[in-house]
Amino acid sequence: MSPAAEAFARLRAGDARRRTEFTVQKRRAVLKRLASEIRAREAEIMAALAADLGKPAVEVRISEIIPILSEIRHTSRHLKAWAGVRRVRPTLSMIGTRATIRPEPKGTVLILAPWNYPLCLALGPLVSAIAAGNAAVVKPSELAPATSALVAKIVAACLPEDLVAVVEGGVETATALLAQPFDHIFFTGSPAVGKVVMAAAAKTLASVTLELGGKSPVILGPDADLKKAARMVAWGKFQNAGQTCIAPDHVFVPRAQEAGFTKALRAEIARMYGARPQASRSFARLIGAKHFERVRGMVTEAVGHGATLITGGEAEAASRYLAPTVLTHVPADAALMREEIFGPVLPVIAYDDLGAVLAGIEAGEKPLALYVFARDRKLIARICAATTSGAVGVNVTLAHFLHLNLPFGGIGQSGLGAAHGRWGFQAFSHEKPVLENRFAVLDPLMPPYGKLSARLARLVQALVG
Numbered sequence: 001m002s003p004a005a006e007a008f009a010r011l012r013a014g015d016a017r018r019r020t021e022f023t024v025q026k027r028r029a030v031l032k033r034l035a036s037e038i039r040a041r042e043a044e045i046m047a048a049l050a051a052d053l054g055k056p057a058v059e060v061r062i063s064e065i066i067p068i069l070s071e072i073r074h075t076s077r078h079l080k081a082w083a084g085v086r087r088v089r090p091t092l093s094m095i096g097t098r099a100t101i102r103p104e105p106k107g108t109v110l111i112l113a114p115w116n117y118p119l120c121l122a123l124g125p126l127v128s129a130i131a132a133g134n135a136a137v138v139k140p141s142e143l144a145p146a147t148s149a150l151v152a153k154i155v156a157a158c159l160p161e162d163l164v165a166v167v168e169g170g171v172e173t174a175t176a177l178l179a180q181p182f183d184h185i186f187f188t189g190s191p192a193v194g195k196v197v198m199a200a201a202a203k204t205l206a207s208v209t210l211e212l213g214g215k216s217p218v219i220l221g222p223d224a225d226l227k228k229a230a231r232m233v234a235w236g237k238f239q240n241a242g243q244t245c246i247a248p249d250h251v252f253v254p255r256a257q258e259a260g261f262t263k264a265l266r267a268e269i270a271r272m273y274g275a276r277p278q279a280s281r282s283f284a285r286l287i288g289a290k291h292f293e294r295v296r297g298m299v300t301e302a303v304g305h306g307a308t309l310i311t312g313g314e315a316e317a318a319s320r321y322l323a324p325t326v327l328t329h330v331p332a333d334a335a336l337m338r339e340e341i342f343g344p345v346l347p348v349i350a351y352d353d354l355g356a357v358l359a360g361i362e363a364g365e366k367p368l369a370l371y372v373f374a375r376d377r378k379l380i381a382r383i384c385a386a387t388t389s390g391a392v393g394v395n396v397t398l399a400h401f402l403h404l405n406l407p408f409g410g411i412g413q414s415g416l417g418a419a420h421g422r423w424g425f426q427a428f429s430h431e432k433p434v435l436e437n438r439f440a441v442l443d444p445l446m447p448p449y450g451k452l453s454a455r456l457a458r459l460v461q462a463l464v465g
């Protein structure tokens with residue numbers, strides 16, 4: 001038996017038992033152990049992420065550790081309410097019945113994680129899966145090997161073997177796992193692999209949550225505070241060297257503000273990373289050689305076709321360093337404007353007509369996030385109404401990821417379903433309706449149909465219709 005099949009079979013064997021025995025109290029206790037283990041291994045977590053991504057310690061805390069710990073805290077606090085049986089009122093034709101909704105675990109689920117936030121995006125969904133009462137197989141990304149090994153170590157140290165299994169490996173391992181009849185697949189990664197996952201899920205009719213990527217645009221209104229916008233955009237873009245699914249991909253700025261905004265951006269980059277970002281301890285590295293060459297190649301291509309380099313562009317292959325880079329006049333057909341950039345490169349595009357910008361966004365793939373910087377509330381409302389995206393940030397970037405009373409997810413090419421808090425719990429639950437007959441008048445509606453049933457059916461229609 002392959003490790004994938006073995007892990008699945010081992011967990012699946014406990015499905016029926018867990019349904020009755022894995023109480024809210026026990027789920028909370030498991031989550032508490034996970035939180036303690038993460039706290040105890042902080043230094044190892046920092047070291048693993050430094051090895052994989054050169055990720056600064058503060059960024060590890062903010063974007064890897066805090067999201068998991070706050071997910072555990074929030075979930076533990078609300079779990080009793082989320083998991084409880086809810087009574088619902090009968091609708092008109094159902095008078096005489098008693099109806100409840102019982103959230104129950106889907107069973108044994110699969111979590112496939114990417115490399116860019118390799119701890120948070122492996123263990124965050126696991127919190128929701130356990131909270132909903134499931135067993136889970138987690139496959140971390142092979143491209144972040146130090147963190148992948150640490151995820152396996154953390155899980156082995158604190159979670160029961162018959163509840164969670166970590167299976168490490170690459171595409172082959174993922175493919176073997178996808179062949180197992182999991183009850184739900186929670187995938188975070190690229191839209192291209194998202195399609196592979198959905199096709200595999202179709203074979204067993206597993207439900208899916210797809211947390212994908214895409215190009216998240218920023219729109220500056222004419223009244224935007226340029227300094228504040230530049231600070232937020234630089235933070236959102238250059239954190240983790242741009243390898244963030246909700247990073248601002250490119251910025252649309254009114255033509256009159258283009259020079260002021262790029263000047264403010266240059267100042268913010270210098271303030272955040274100093275005159276030599278390569279020496280900064282606040283700036284991460286690209287994940288691997290292939291990814292480095294892809295992003296650097298996009299910059300070279302754009303500059304070769306007339307883009308203006310405002311700042312950055314320096315690169316060092318050996319350390320996978322690419323400087324925070326800002327470009328203007330990037331041709332519309334350049335790879336930078338077609339592909340998700342996923343690196344520290346920011347095209348700034350001057351616009352004359354906001355309507356055309358909005359129409360362009362609507363004509364393309366639906367973004368995972370869209371950011372607006374403006375003061376005029378009417379303009380903000382117009383942009384919100386005219387565009388579709390996974391989420392909207394107004395005068396802020398990235399932070400909606402941390403707000404656990406908001407669903408987190410994409411739409412269309414940027415994803416399917418939602419994660420975090422209550423939505424994460426629901427993704428891994430089946431909301432089972434239970435309808436109980438008490439004194440419902442159904443007999444006269446049964447065959448043989450006579451005058452009475454015809455009259456009653458008409459009466460019911462008149463009542464409800």
Ligand SMILES: NC(=O)c1ccc[n+]([C@@H]2O[C@H](COP(=O)([O-])OP(=O)(O)OC[C@H]3O[C@@H](n4cnc5c(N)ncnc54)[C@H](O)[C@@H]3O)[C@@H](O)[C@H]2O)c1
Nearest residue numbers: 113114115140141170171174189190193211212213214245
């Ligand atoms: N929406 C979100 O929450 C979110 C978060 C982080 C990253 N992302 C997106 O993820 C992408 C970057 O991550 P990535 O490069 O790790 O994604 P990826 O799709 O290459 O890999 C994700 C996972 O799928 C596995 N995988 C890769 N190819 C596979 C295949 N052919 N068949 C089966 N499994 C396969 C990998 O081993 C990994 O575990 C970006 O597009 C980014 O926007 C989205």
